Ligand SMILES: Cc1cc2nc3c(=O)[nH]c(=O)nc-3n(C[C@H](O)[C@H](O)[C@H](O)COP(=O)(O)OP(=O)(O)OC[C@H]3O[C@@H](n4cnc5c(N)ncnc54)[C@H](O)[C@@H]3O)c2cc1C
């Protein structure tokens with residue numbers, strides 16, 4: 035980290051502490067955080083048990099939080115920012131309910147630390163339809179009954195959005211017969227199932243989920 | 256999760272300094288470390304966040320091989336053109352592991368150093384686990400042990416290494432590069448992971464003050480004929496019961512050179528040298544294949560619930576070789 039950034043960080047921290055130390059957890063921009071001159075990374079070294087200023091960029095908005103380093107990205111989104119669209123299923127990487135997009139890649143927010151994702155572009159299910167009109171994948175889930183109770187659905191939808199992007203970049207999966215092939219890989223149902231296998235659905239809505247993803251794939255190409 | 260000090264490393268030196276001070280773990284993708292911290296299996300005093308270090312590139316080496324930075328995500332590695340074309344075995348192994356989300360997070364270094372999924376190791380409700388608490392015993396010896404080792408285990412520990420990537424790296428003669436304040440080391444993949452012996456608490460040869468910086472791959476004669484076959488309880492998003500990396504260098508139908516490495520059967524990727532000997536110099540007919548299959552589990556010692564792994568491994572070896580030869 036260079037000297038300028040360190041200085042900026044010091045300022046940001048002081049300003050932040052002045053503004054919110056007694057207030058508690060969530061501080062929304064722009065009132066408490068001047069994004070213009072603020073550093074991308076607010077905390078580089080935090081003592082055990084201490085609260086650190088953590089700046090997260092979620093769905094195009096800046097949030098300045100005060101968190102312990104052990105807070106996961108999932109808990110930061112749900113408990114500190116109040117974006118409860120992202121769900122907690124297993125909290126251990128085994129179900130995909132917590133899937134969010136970080137710099138356009140899908141990850142499990144339950145196995146990520148919020149403090150390690152400062153400066154990243156985070157997108158949750160709430161950010162897929164910013165102006166009210168459903169994202170193509172959301173619309174396809176509605177049309178095809180890609181859910182029953184709906185608990186896994188935000189994770190499924192975020193996962194599918196990233197998956198379609200991955201497929202457009204000709205990435206392989208375990209269902210791809212020849213990994214040496216060049217060019218597009220057809221999104222067969224076997225490919226869709228394998229590529230969506232990081233999202234479990236306890237209701238077993240898989241038939242609808244595969245149909246929805248298939249529809250969304252043909253519509254968006 | 257218990258509290259810990261957090262340090263973000265901006266330079267490799269920051270990480271080496273933090274590691275040298277002790278009781279510190281690197282945070283890479285976090286997919287294994289945070290999972291184990293949530294379960295109280297790992298209790299580091301400090302995490303050093305290495306995700307911003309410049310170790311995420313894949314560079315060509317003068318000998319025609321590749322150097323893969325320790326922070327390259329598993330998904331990017333699997334999809335790198337050079338890996339897909341020249342080391343398809345590695346690409347196949349990578350995409351058979353975990354889930355797309357986890358592969359986006361998981362790094363090469365973290366995958367190498369991921370810990371066993373032995374039920375008794377990951378659950379602190381079991382008192383006896385020599386890997387977690389040296390000297391406490393091994394619950395798996397008497398308890399359900401369907402997923403456990405059949406090769407190279409000891410009466411102290413019968414856990415298996417869970418990685419798919421490592422099995423392919425072992426077949427491709429990869430080398431792990433490390434750095435510490437004391438200097439740099441290169442450790443052959445085959446020597447990197449250890450057998451449990453009397454010190455199952457140590458998974459690898461890596462010291463606590465060392466950072467994995469890269470893995471190198473030599474040029475490979477196996478690009479045309481190789482296959483990673485993974486056998487598991489469900490079709491996806493599950494660890495291997497048995498896996499096989501079969502890599503063949505063929506001269507017509509005769510085997511010039513071969514690597515057969517098994518996953519899910521031992522405390523480390525298990526190189527089945529006897530199976531390789533059964534192949535090299537021979538034509539790939541049924542007799543050779545079944546000889547190689549049988550040889551792959553020489554010395555196997557199953558426990559009460561996992562005898563099926565012996566037969567499964569033999570058959571998986573035969574099928575992986577067959578499919579590898581055909582590609
Ligand atoms: C539900 C689930 C299913 C899975 N299924 C599979 C599967 O089928 N096959 C498979 O192979 N894997 C599977 N995995 C495991 C996954 O591949 C590993 O968790 C992952 O590869 C670890 O990488 P990471 O970067 O997240 O490591 P981290 O969790 O960040 O680190 C793991 C360990 O390595 C250390 N470390 C990391 N990088 C370095 C470095 N450069 N130098 C020194 N130390 C370092 C850390 O300190 C830590 O001790 C699964 C995981 C989950 C949660």
Ligand code: FES
Pocket residue numbers: 121122123124125126127128129130131132133142143144145
């Ligand atoms: S809540 Fe993250 S994978 Fe289940």
Ligand code: FES
Pocket residue numbers: 180181182183184185186187234235236237238239
């Ligand atoms: S819709 Fe209920 S879990 Fe998927």
